[in-house]
Amino acid sequence: MEKPGHAPSQIDSKACWPSFGWIAVTSRCNLNCTHCQRGMLKERGLLTPSEMSLKVFNRLESEVFPHLKKLQFGGNNFGEQLSASNWDTFFERVSKRNIDISIVSNSMLLNTARIKAMVEAGVEFNFSLEGVSRESYEAVRGHGYDKFFDIISETCRIKNTRQENGSLVSLGYTVFRDNIMETPELIKKAAQIGVDRVIVTHFSPWEENQRKQCLVYHKELSNQVLDKARILAGELGIIVYFPKPFHTSDRSDTPPSQAGLHQKQCLHPWKSFSINEKGDVMPCCATSVVMGNLETTSFYDIWNGRKYKKLRRTVNSSRPLVFCRDCAFREIEAGSAEPISFWSDEQFLLAAIGTEKPKDSSSLTLHKIKTQLRNSRWGNRALPYLMEFYRRNGAFYVTDIHDNLLTPLGRMFTRKR
């Protein structure tokens, strides 16, 4: 392993210390938003809310934090980071270090003391919403419309008094058919409040009955409204990150070929990592494949372990691992606003929701996996292990687990019959 602090100047097989990390300290949440998979996963026993242990945090603090340039809380799991019982302690310990900090949050658990401490530490806030009118905000988030905008206004006010600290306030707007028309209004509201940046991403449906809310089915409307909002943002001086316009000349909603995506370089296995509340270490926030667990293993050993070595050897080769193949996260700079909006790449969105045949609901997915396994020579013996694997890993991307891991695995078992 190279000396800590080195960044790879080119892709080689040697590792260096990562400079960017996504960290989730809890999968608990104070809300139950209708667009978020979390509620469904919890209801079906696929997500058991938990928190990062002190042991894992201590390990991160001693082994990894000394080398980090930036740490993002949240955005790599389903949960609200501010609802962690150790949040204030964890935050204080990170903020003492020379690390840029950002957070993806629903904002509801902020108070004046927390905002002040976070502004003091120069935090980049990314607050999520799905509606500008009370009706559409609360249709998704349930309640708290006034509170949300009060907190954002207070954060902007406090941030403006301590501009030298470099804090930034962003609004993250997830767009779909029912709320797209409010995007220009969002830009006006952001300018009024003093928000620095608006990041728009597409809603990715996870149940069949949500499919037509996805804007790939309303391409012209989406392009028109977002164009209008982009012009308005320019006039009002708001920085925006919008999804790329859809290709409207292509009338089909079939995923374009993903061929060639894997030819783009990926440096994430050298530069960044993602850690969830259970202490699982993953290569980035685009996959839930676990490289090792910090409850039992040191970060050093995971980072230099067999799995990471294999990943680094293959990721930029002609035969990347299944979950790296066609990944839209290649070449995207961790820590910029891009990772938040990369989901909105049309190719990625179409591939994620599937179009040629209706995408299965997650329960149907599970049912199919069970049937596939029962018919395999491994029969019911393998099932409990697979279900446990799914339960442990399926909490973030049901589609990821299904398409990248379980389907090939199921096929392999079936072939061997």
Ligand SMILES: C[S@@+](CC[C@H](N)C(=O)[O-])C[C@H]1O[C@@H](n2cnc3c(N)ncnc32)[C@H](O)[C@@H]1O
């Ligand atoms: C899962 S949340 C976790 C952080 C925090 N609790 C929050 O609400 O910001 C992270 C982001 O994912 C977005 N999100 C949730 N479900 C989504 C979906 N089906 N498609 C696209 N974005 C989604 C949320 O709106 C939020 O901006």
Ligand code: SF4
């Ligand atoms: S979007 Fe965020 S706040 Fe809403 S349920 Fe999901 S994790 Fe919780």
